[in-house]
Amino acid sequence: MTLEDLTDDVHESYTELGDELPVSLDRETRNELALLQTTLEPEETDELVRRAVHMLFQTAVETGNLDFHLRSGYDVTYDEYLSGMTFDEMTGADQYPTMDDERRYQF
Template identity: 55%
Template structure:
């Protein structure tokens, strides 16, 4: 597997997502969500969005994301963002087309 496979997997997963996701909550998660909503005065949708961002950031910062990407796709997050492997960055093979739109944007 490689960057093309990773890009295809991300594209497929993104296409499968709707604007709303129905998730069954266990008792502990429901309690934690209720406590956070009450304490922060924020609605649960915003808390779920924040939670996803926090988990993404944590897995990125700790190297867990790169670990899983390397195992599943033989790539890292930096390689995914650039659209090139480290070998390609060093001039080892042909770079991707300039129209590649995989860059993460907020």
């Protein structure tokens, strides 16, 4: 898969998500969310869920977990996704023909 495939898939997922997301909670998640709500006292529980998504995303970026999955599935990194170009496109490495190592130094 390519950078274009990733961009298309992200746009598709974004559209499918919409503005609201019904989430089912297991017992452990409900308990942890209740404790956070009681302790942090947000205006709405939705705010805690938004913060959780931001924290998970930030952690995935900082630990390289996001890059690992992007490289595995789409052969790009998060930086390449943000810039809209692959590393080879940025450096110009994709504009040169491949070298034939057997004939490379023949005159």
